[in-house]
Amino acid sequence: MEPVIELENLQVRLGPRIILDRLNGALSGRCIGLLGPNGSGKSTLINTLLGFYRPLAGRAKIFGKEVQENLRDLRAQIGYMPESDAFIADMSGVRFVRYMAELSGLPKDEAMERAHEAFFYVGLGEARYRKLGTYSLGMKQLAKLAQALAHGPRLLLLDEPTNGLDPEARQRMLQLVRDIRDTGEVRVLISSHLLHDIEECCDEVIILKDGKIAALCNLEEERKANLKFLELEVSNENGFLESVRGLGCECASFGAGRLKVVLPDDIEVRQLYRLAGEHSVQIRRMNYRRDSLEDIFLKAMMNGAGPGKADAKVLSHGGL
Amino acid sequence: MAVYKRTYKAYSGPLTPGWSRFTVLTRYGLARLFDSRLFTSYTVFCFLPFLLGLVFIYFVHSTAAQMILGLKFGREPIIDNRWFFEFLRVESWLGVILTAWAAPGMISKDFANQSIQLYLSRPLSRAEYLLGKISVLATLLSFTTWIPALILFVVQAEMQGHGWGWENLWIAGAIILASFLWIGLMSLLSMGLTVWVKWRIAATALFFGVLFFMAAFGFAVNVILRTRWGWLLNVPQMVFLVWCNLFRVPLAWIQLHRDAVPLWSAWASLLAVCAFSLWLLNRRLKAREVERA
Numbered sequence: 001m002e003p004v005i006e007l008e009n010l011q012v013r014l015g016p017r018i019i020l021d022r023l024n025g026a027l028s029g030r031c032i033g034l035l036g037p038n039g040s041g042k043s044t045l046i047n048t049l050l051g052f053y054r055p056l057a058g059r060a061k062i063f064g065k066e067v068q069e070n071l072r073d074l075r076a077q078i079g080y081m082p083e084s085d086a087f088i089a090d091m092s093g094v095r096f097v098r099y100m101a102e103l104s105g106l107p108k109d110e111a112m113e114r115a116h117e118a119f120f121y122v123g124l125g126e127a128r129y130r131k132l133g134t135y136s137l138g139m140k141q142l143a144k145l146a147q148a149l150a151h152g153p154r155l156l157l158l159d160e161p162t163n164g165l166d167p168e169a170r171q172r173m174l175q176l177v178r179d180i181r182d183t184g185e186v187r188v189l190i191s192s193h194l195l196h197d198i199e200e201c202c203d204e205v206i207i208l209k210d211g212k213i214a215a216l217c218n219l220e221e222e223r224k225a226n227l228k229f230l231e232l233e234v235s236n237e238n239g240f241l242e243s244v245r246g247l248g249c250e251c252a253s254f255g256a257g258r259l260k261v262v263l264p265d266d267i268e269v270r271q272l273y274r275l276a277g278e279h280s281v282q283i284r285r286m287n288y289r290r291d292s293l294e295d296i297f298l299k300a301m302m303n304g305a306g307p308g309k310a311d312a313k314v315l316s317h318g319g320l
Numbered sequence: 321m322a323v324y325k326r327t328y329k330a331y332s333g334p335l336t337p338g339w340s341r342f343t344v345l346t347r348y349g350l351a352r353l354f355d356s357r358l359f360t361s362y363t364v365f366c367f368l369p370f371l372l373g374l375v376f377i378y379f380v381h382s383t384a385a386q387m388i389l390g391l392k393f394g395r396e397p398i399i400d401n402r403w404f405f406e407f408l409r410v411e412s413w414l415g416v417i418l419t420a421w422a423a424p425g426m427i428s429k430d431f432a433n434q435s436i437q438l439y440l441s442r443p444l445s446r447a448e449y450l451l452g453k454i455s456v457l458a459t460l461l462s463f464t465t466w467i468p469a470l471i472l473f474v475v476q477a478e479m480q481g482h483g484w485g486w487e488n489l490w491i492a493g494a495i496i497l498a499s500f501l502w503i504g505l506m507s508l509l510s511m512g513l514t515v516w517v518k519w520r521i522a523a524t525a526l527f528f529g530v531l532f533f534m535a536a537f538g539f540a541v542n543v544i545l546r547t548r549w550g551w552l553l554n555v556p557q558m559v560f561l562v563w564c565n566l567f568r569v570p571l572a573w574i575q576l577h578r579d580a581v582p583l584w585s586a587w588a589s590l591l592a593v594c595a596f597s598l599w600l601l602n603r604r605l606k607a608r609e610v611e612r613a
Contacts, residue, residue, distance in 0.1 A: 050441050052607040072338065072443045080441040086434040090352075102344045103442045105335035114331060121328060147438065152331025185330045 002064070003028040004155060004187045005049065009058030012041075012048050019044045021211045022058065027189075029204025029218065031181040034191040035297060036208035042191040043083065045208070046157050049189075050080060062155060076105060079153035081144045083160040083191075089133035094119055096132055097147045104151035111150070118146040122176060138169035145176065156180065158190045162197050170197075177201045199293040207300045215300035222296070230269070232259040235282035243275045257284070341444050345452025350459065353422055362421070363460065366414045370468035373407055374475060381479040399476050401491050405567040408469055408495065409560065412502050415461045416531065416556075422460060423510035424523035426453050427605075431518040440607040450511065450601060457507040466499035494566040502559060505590060509555075512597030515604040531555055551581050552589040561586040 003026040012020040020041045036042050047053050049060055051071040060067045062074050088096055094115045101111035119128040122142040127135065132143060141161060148156060161177065162170045178201055180186050192198055198205060199219070207215040234240060234257045241259065244251050250262040263269070269286075276283050354360050379385050380399060386392060430436050439449050473492050477485030509530065514523040538553030551557055560574050561583065571580050 047607070050607070052437070052440065072445075075441060076335075076443045078441065080438070082434070082437050082441075084434050086438050088429065088433050088435055090429075099344070099348055100438060100442070102336075103341060103439065103444055105338070105341065105443060106331065107334060107336055110331070110333050149328065151442075152329070154330070180328050183328045185328065 001028045001030075003061075004032065004063065005189070006061040006064070007058070008061070010048070010055055010060050011057040012044055012053050013056040014044065014053065018056070019211050020048065020055075023213055025206065025213055025216045027204055027206060027216075029187075029202065030184070031177070031188040031190065031202045031204070033198030033202035033205040033219075033293075034189060034208070035193065035195065035198055035205055035293075036214075037193065037301075040208040041211040042193075042208055043159060044211075046080075046159055046189070046191055049157065050078065051075065076151075077154040079148035079151065079156045079186075081141075081148040081156070081158045081161060083163060085140060087132045087140065087143060087147075089131065091132055092129050093124060093132055093135070093143050093146075094128040096143070097150050100147040101150040106151055114150045114152070115146075118150040119143075121149065122146045123172065137164045138166065141165060141169070141173060142176075145173070149180070154186060156186050156188045158188065160192055161190060162192065162194060174200050195293045195297055205293065205296070207297060209301060215296060217296060219293070228263045228265070229288065230261045230263065230272075231285075231287045232261060232272075232283060233257050233285035234259060234276070235284060238279045238281055240275060240279045240281045243279060244272065247271060247275070338443060341442075342448040342452035342455065345439075345449065346455040346459065349426055349453060349456035353425075353456070353460075359421060363418065363464075366411070366418060366464040367468065369407060369410050369414070370464075370472065373468070373472045377472060377476050377479060399480075401488070401494070401567045402569055402573065404469060404473065404491055404495060405563060405569050405573070407472065408465060408498055408502075408563070411464050411468070412556075412559075415464050415502065415506065418460055418464065419457060419506045419510050420524050420527050423457055423507070424514045424520045424527070426456060427511060427514045428518055428520040428523055431515070436605070437607040446602075446605055450605065454507045454511060457510070458503050461503045461506065462499070465502060466496050469495045469499065491567070494563075494568075498563045498566050501562065501590070505555070505559065505594060508594050508597035508601075512600035516600050518604075548581055549585075552585060555590070555593060558586040558589050562590065 005027040007023040007025050010020055010023040011018065023045070034042050034045065044053065048055060049062060049067060051067050051074070054068060063077070065074060067074060088099075091099070094112075097118055098111045098115035101114050102108060106114060116125075116128065119125050122145050124139060124142050124146065127139060132140065135143060141163070145158070145161065148158070158177065162173050165173060174197060177188060177190065181188050181201065188201070190198060190201060203220045204218050205215070206213060236257065237253065237259075241251055241253055244259075244261060247267055248264050249267060252260045254260065261272070273283065275281075354363075377399060379389070379391065430439070436449075440446065444452075470492060473488075473495065474485070477488070510523075510527050513526045513530065514520075517523050517526055535554035535557065538550035541550030541553065542548060543550075551561075557574075558581075561571070561580060563569070564571055564574060565583055
C-alpha cells in the first residue's frame with residue numbers, strides 16, 4: 001500500500017523547544033493511530049502535517065507530496081477535526097458545515113447537499129438546523145466530524161475524537177471511524193491517548209515519546225505474529241519443557257505449571273498435544289497470547305527513544 | 321454519501337476556482353452582519369447623505385424647484401471639489417461607526433470560537449482569510465463612500481452639461497483615491513486592533529481610542545511641547561490633510577492652515593499605521609499560537 005504519510009528527519013521547534021526531533025518513518029495503514037503521553041508531540045505532528053508549523057529541518061510528505069510546498073493542494077484533500085471546540089456558535093449546524101465545504105472549494109449547491117448528507121451520516125440529521133452553541137459535547141464532536149468529511153477528503157486527521165464523550169457516544173464515534181475506514185476511500189489518522197480507541201480502529205500505530213518515535217508498528221502484522229505465541233498451564237512439567245524445546249520452540253516456565261511458548265513456523269500445536277501425551281502431562285489451559293496495544297505501548301515507553309534513537313523502531317514480536 | 325444509504329462517499333464533482341475562495345468569507349460575513357436589523361437600519365441610514373446630495377443637485381439645477389421653495393442660488397458653481405470633499409467627510413465619519421460595529425465581531429468571534437484553525441486547515445491562506453474579512457468592510461465602506469460619490473458626480477455632470485464632467489474628471493479620481501485610502505486604513509486598523517485584543521468590546525473601544533484619544537494626546541503634545549508634530553497622532557486629521565491635497569482644497573477649509581505638518585509626513589504617518597496593523601495581523605493571525613517560554 002502506498003505510504004500516506006512520510007516523515008524524513010522531521011524536526012519542529014516551537015519557541016526555544018524542540019517538539020519533534022528527527023522523526024523518520026512511513027505510514028501506510030488505512031487507519032493510523034498516533035499515540036503518546038501528553039506533551040509527546042502528537043498535536044504538533046498533526047499541525048505540522050496541516051502546514052501550520054514549518055519544520056526546522058527535514059520534511060513531511062502526504063501522498064508523496066511535500067507538505068510545505070503543496071499546502072493548498074494537500075489541504076484540499078485533508079479533513080481536519082481539531083481537539084478543541086472549534087465552530088461558530090451562532091450558526092446552525094448545517095450552515096456551518098456548508099460554509100466549511102464551500103471554503104474547501106465545493107460550489108454552493110453541492111456544498112449544501114453534502115452538508116445535509118454529512119449531518120445524516122454522523123447521526124445528527126434531526127439537529128442540523130439547531131445553532132451549534134446549543135449542541136451537547138457529543139453533538140459538537142459529531143458536527144466537527146461532519147465538517148471534516150463534507151468536502152470528501154482523502155485523508156482525515158482526527159485529533160482526540162472521543163474526548164469528553166460518554167461511553168455510548170464514544171462507541172458511536174468509533175463505529176463511524178471504522179465505517180469510514182472500511183469504505184477504503186479515506187485514510188484516517190487518529191491522535192489519542194486512549195489505547196482502546198486506537199486498538200479498535202487502527203491497523204498501524206505510531207507512538208511518540210518526548211518528540212521522538214518510540215515505536216512504529218503494524219498492528220495487523222503484530223496480531224498475525226501473536227498466533228505463534230502460546231500461554232500454557234499444565235499439571236506438571238515432567239520433562240515436557242525440555243521436549244518442547246527439543247522441537248525447536250522458545251520456551252519459558254513461570255512456575256506452578258505456567259509456560260510460555262513461541263512456536264516456529266513449521267511446528268503445529270498438535271505436536272504439543274502429542275508430547276504432552278507422551279509425558280502424561282495434562283494441558284489444562286492453552287491461550288494464544290495476544291500482545292495488546294497496551295503491552296506495545298508500555299514496551300515503547302520503557303524502551304523510549306533516547307538520544308540517537310530517533311529513527312522509527314519497528315516493533316515485532318520480541319520473544320518472551 | 322447518499323442519505324438513504326448512510327455510507328461515506330468521496331466528492332468527485334466540480335470545484336470553485338482557488339482565487340475565488342475568499343469571496344465565501346465575504347459572502348457569509350455580510351450575511352451574518354445583515355442578520356441584525358439594527359445594523360441593517362444603520363447601513364440604510366448611511367445612505368441619507370447620498371439621498372440628500374441627490375436632492376440638492378436636483379434643486380441646484382432645477383429653476384422650477386427653486387421657485388417653488390423660494391430658493392435662489394448664485395452664479396458661482398456650488399457643486400465643486402469642496403462639495404464632494406465635504407460629502408466624503410460626512411460619509412467617512414458614518415463609515416467609522418460602521419467599521420467599529422462590523423470589524424471587531426468578524427475576527428474576534430473566530431478567535432473566541434477557535435475556528436481560525438478550521439479556516440486555515442482548508443485551501444485558504446492567511447492572506448486570503450484576511451482578504452475575505454477585509455472585503456466585507458471594503459464592500460460596506462464602498463457603498464457609503466466612493467460609489468455614492470461617483471453616482472453624485474455622474475448626476476451632477478449630466479445635469480450641468482457643457483463638458484463639466486470632462487473638465488472635472490480629476491474630482492472623480494480624487495474621490496476614488498481618497499476613498500480607497502480611507503477604506504484601506506480603516507480596515508487594516510480595525511482588523512489589526514481586533515487580532516491584538518481578541519475581545520469584541522475591547523477591540524471596539526481600542527479602535528475609537530486610537531482615532532480619538534490619540535488625537536487628544538497629539539493635541540496635548542502640541543500644546544505642551546509647542547510643536548506641530550503632535551498632529552501626526554491624529555489619524556482622521558492626517559487623512560483629511562491628504563484629502564485636501566487630492567481634492568485641491570485649501571487647508572484653511574479644515575482649519576489646519578496655521579500649523580499643518582508637511583504632506584509627506586501625513587502620508588508617512590498613515591503608511592506607518594497601515595504597516596503597524598499589518599505587522600499585528602501577521603503576528604497574531606495564526607492557526608496555532610506558540611507559547612514562548
